[in-house]
Amino acid sequence: MQCPHCSGLCASVDTICPTCRHSLGKGLTQAKLANLTAVIFAVLMIAFIVHTNMSRPPRRDEMTAVNITNAPFIGGSLVVGRVVGWLLGALVCRS
Numbered sequence: 137m138q139c140p141h142c143s144g145l146c147a148s149v150d151t152i153c154p155t156c157r158h159s160l161g162k163g164l165t166q167a168k169l170a171n172l173t174a175v176i177f178a179v180l181m182i183a184f185i186v187h188t189n190m191s192r193p194p195r196r197d198e199m200t201a202v203n204i205t206n207a208p209f210i211g212g213s214l215v216v217g218r219v220v221g222w223l224l225g226a227l228v229c230r231s
């Protein structure tokens with residue numbers, strides 16, 4: 137295969153181009169990193185919510201309200217994680 141950056145020849149198993157050392161998009165890409173940090177942020181937010189709920193268990197009839205309140209927080213942390221990952225990817229995965 138050919139490197140998209142320098143058009144140098146490289147093996148299909150290479151993750152970086154042997155000629156110009158650019159990523160060939162198989163390793164950690166900016167998009168992958170953004171997805172990864174989004175998931176990590178969401179998991180951290182879920183863990184935080186579960187932890188706070190355990191220290192003060194909501195009543196059964198409160199559960200629905202608590203879940204409705206938590207959903208935007210988890211969704212929000214997904215968005216924040218994605219933005220952080222995107223910025224991080226811009227620094228790490230220079231191409």
Ligand SMILES: [Zn+2]
Binds near residue numbers: 156
């Ligand atoms: Zn190259």
